[in-house]
Amino acid sequence: MKPDRAPAGLEASAPIFAALGDATRLELVARLCRGGPQSIARLTRGTSITRQAITKHLRVLADAGLVRGRRLGRESRWELEPERLDVAHRYLDLISKRWDAALSRLQDLVEE
Amino acid sequence: MKPDRAPAGLEASAPIFAALGDATRLELVARLCRGGPQSIARLTRGTSITRQAITKHLRVLADAGLVRGRRLGRESRWELEPERLDVAHRYLDLISKRWDAALSRLQDLVEE
């Protein structure tokens, strides 16, 4: 029944893009992709910044719904929430299509 | 020959997402889509913020390559640069696919 992928929440997409709009965070997303669910300690290894910085970034990603973490023993594992990526994805689709439509409208105006 | 849409510049995408990660800017992009190329004055009409604020946002979008403006008489017209949207688009695609791959890898590990 395809729930309701209607307006794609134009305004609601901004936080998602904002969360992705940082090189460190993009890197985190990429690492979570390549390595699957991981602990903060592991995500910190190999980077030049602090564990706390990573923690903060993860929280930002989580607030945007892009990532989710839960405590397992003494460590907390974080993993990607791919549905949210899809929201951004659909928004870009929408915009592209609108732009094409706008262009052909302009074409029409010019040609008549 | 499809130039080289190779690595999609993982790190290079961050500025694009950052530029889109603001409600006002997203709104601007949307308006440029719906209305086609427009002047700053026109883009300002209907918003609650200042013309200068709009100008700044446009510059941010321009720095990310998402938008381009040129002076026409006493006004400056701004329009969308849809190729850049595509960069972000492709990045999300890439990530989604990697994630799927990572998931099936995990599946394999669990099942054997």
Add this chain to the structure above:
DNA sequence: CTAATATGCAACCATTAGGTTGCGTATTGT
């Protein structure tokens, strides 16, 4: 020519962001 319009530029301001350090606490590993 003169007034109105459309911008640009710069200074200034409050808030948020990205990072750090320090310290306390829960979970292992030996």
Add this chain to the structure above:
DNA sequence: ACAATACGCAACCTAATGGTTGCATATTAG
């Protein structure tokens, strides 16, 4: 039991953001 590991919390710092106001300048309308 003890040391090491993996975190969480909070204070603090600097630089970037999002906005504003004031003023100067170029175009266009009457």
